[in-house]
Amino acid sequence: MTLFDLRLQEIHNRLHNRELSVSDLVKEAFVKIREYDGRIGAYLTLNEEGAMAEAARLDDKLLTNESQGLLFGLPVGIKDNMVTEGLRTTCASQFLSNYDPIYDATVVTKLKQSETVMLGKLNMDEFAMGGSNENSSFHPVRNPWDLSRVPGGSSGGSAAAVAAGEAYFTLGSDTGGSIRQPASYCGVVGLKPTYGRISRYGLVAFASSLDQIGPITKNVEDSAYVLQAIAGHDPKDSTSADVEVPDYLSALTGEVAGLKIAVPKEYLEGIEPQVKAAVLEVLRVLEGLGAVWEEVSxxxxxxxxxxxxxxxxxxxxxxxxxxxxxxxxxxADNPGNLLDLYYDSRSQGFGPEVKRRIMLGTYALSSGYYDAYYLKAQKVRTLIKQDFDQTFEKFDVILGPTAPTTAFPLGSQIDDPLTMYLNDILTIPVSLAGVPALSVPCGFADGLPVGLQIIGKPFDESTILRVAHAYEVHTDHHKQRPTL
Known part of the structure; x- marks a missing residue:
């Protein structure tokens, strides 16, 4: 057992009983990073000097016996598309390889206010565009459960760091599944909150109507703690919802008796048999706790x-x-004129997947094609949201697998973008509808983690956390760790 296997409350108590120091926690993180990250590649930029200085400051604060929050002293990693003052933020792109921000994203400010310790910035698919973390322009991330396989994307570094014990928790961003899919592949808990629940101020935008920041943790309880700290309205973000933030910890009762669960038949079609079997076993466990489920469309x-x-x-x-x-x-160096500056800088700075999506998006928005493609897609988005709205009139949550398969081998799909895109078929509808969803470990298939996706009503993160926690209490999949 390592220090990071302790529950958050246990760490809090040990810190205040002076059985443990913040410096101990931070040193543990960097020991793991030095030991493992050469093989995993989860980090792009480390903040070791700054982290150790902050740990020493917090240790001094402990001596005053001031009351501290439960996130106090925890070593965390931040996905490299959230700006951090004075700490390089690259979005895993050569275009930003020299960018040192002059301000913090709102979520980073909130973590600093909670007195966490920032370890560094985490690898990702370039500009969050990808589902395998092979699109990083620096180096790919490898799955701690099997170094020959992908960790998922685009928040692959965030998920891999938690799975490998290289951070106590991390933040990722989710546009079409980029928190939930890597959480599933790496056997950790990943939460995409309702769109607008967490400020996007300081998040480098991919798709502004879809992007959402969320926590990646080892268990559901920790996810509730982190969400409590970073949720809330932010006047700096025009898309931030002015909706009251409830006490998420009070939702972790372990009770699901009478809960009504919808299981979409579309989410059980075309998935690996072992993944389907793991999800059906979850339903059996929840039935045993008093919940009821029904297949829907x-x-x-x-x-x-x-x-x-x-x-x-x-x-x-x-x-x-x-x-x-x-x-x-x-x-770009030595452009001939202004247009050459634009062309050369973008040609050299962006990777192939980013260029592919820019070209696709520019085409869809171009004159003569806007109505045929972009407008029609917006209408389909409305129909998808209506599907969820109608289901939630009768049910409390929707359950299904997070991904149709377990983690696939590195290099096996990188040259087949359509197959790569289809890996997000179960997470994308949730993002289009803007509702919250959480991936929690629910078993293994051939030694690789399987994730369960729990989808909730808008701004009802409490219920999906309650269901996930009740399931977690009666299983031990989340306690399994990869052997490195």
């Missing part, structure tokens, strides 16, 4: 992937137009 699921890639790519083509070699980031 979300009929527009089959159109979700096509609609998502039109909408997300369209928004990406607009958002990434700011990267032009003029204002910040890498600039």
């Amino acid at each position: 979300l009929p527009h699921t089959e159109y979700a992937v096509a609609a998502y890639y039109l909408l997300a790519s369209s928004e990406a083509s607009s958002n990434l137009s700011r990267f032009d070699g003029v204002r910040y980031g890498v600039r």
Whole structure:
């Protein structure tokens, strides 16, 4: 057992009983990073000097016996698309390989206010575009459960770091499944909150109507603690919802008696048999706790992937137009004129997947094609949201697998973008509808983790946390750790 296997409350108590110091926790993280990360590749930038200095400051504060929050002293990693003052933020792109922000994202500010310790910035697919973390322009991330396999994406570094014990918890971002899918592949807990629940201020935008920040943790209880700390309205973010933040910890009762669960038949079609068996076993466990479930249909699921890639790519083509070699980031050398500066900087700075999505989005928004593609995709998005709304009129949550398969081998799909896109077929509808969802470990298939996706009503993160926690209490899948 390592220090990071302790529950958050146990760490809190040991810190205040002076059986443990913040410096001990931070040193534990960097020992693991030095031992494992050369093989895993979860981190892009380390903050070791700053982290150790902050740990020493917090240790001094412990001596005053001041009351501290439960996140006090915890070593955390931040996905590299959230800006951090004075600490390089690259989005895993050569375009931002020299970018040192002058301010913090709101979530980073909130973690600092909770007195966590930032270990560094985590690897990802470039500009969050990808589902395997092979699109990082620096190096891929490998799955701690099997180093020959992907960790998922785009928050692959965030999930792999938690699975390998290289951080106590991390933050990721989710546009079409980029927290939940890597959490499933790496056997950890990943939460995508309702769109607007957490501020996006300081998150480098991929698709502004879809992006959402969320925590990746070892268990559901920790996820509730972190969500409590980072949720809430932010006047700096026009898409931040002014909705009251409840006490998420009070939802972790372990009780699900009478809960009504919907299981979409579309989510059980075309998935690996062992993945399906693991999900059906979850339903058996929840039935034993008093919940009831029923098969339903979300009929527009089959159109979700096509609609998502039109909408997300369209928004990406607009958002990434700011990267032009003029204002910040890498600039091409010796351009002949202004147009050459734009062309050369973008040609050299962006990787192939980013270019593919910019081209797709620009085409979908172009004159003569807007109505045929972008507008039609928006209409499909509305139909998908209506599917969820109608289901939630009768049911409390929707359950299904997070991904149709377990983690696939590195290199096996990188040259087949359509197959890669289809890996998100179960997470994308949730993102289009803007509702919350959580992935929790629910078993193994051939030694690789399987994730269960629990989907909730808008701003009802409490219920999905309650269901996940009740399941977790009666199983031990979340306690399994990879052997490195």
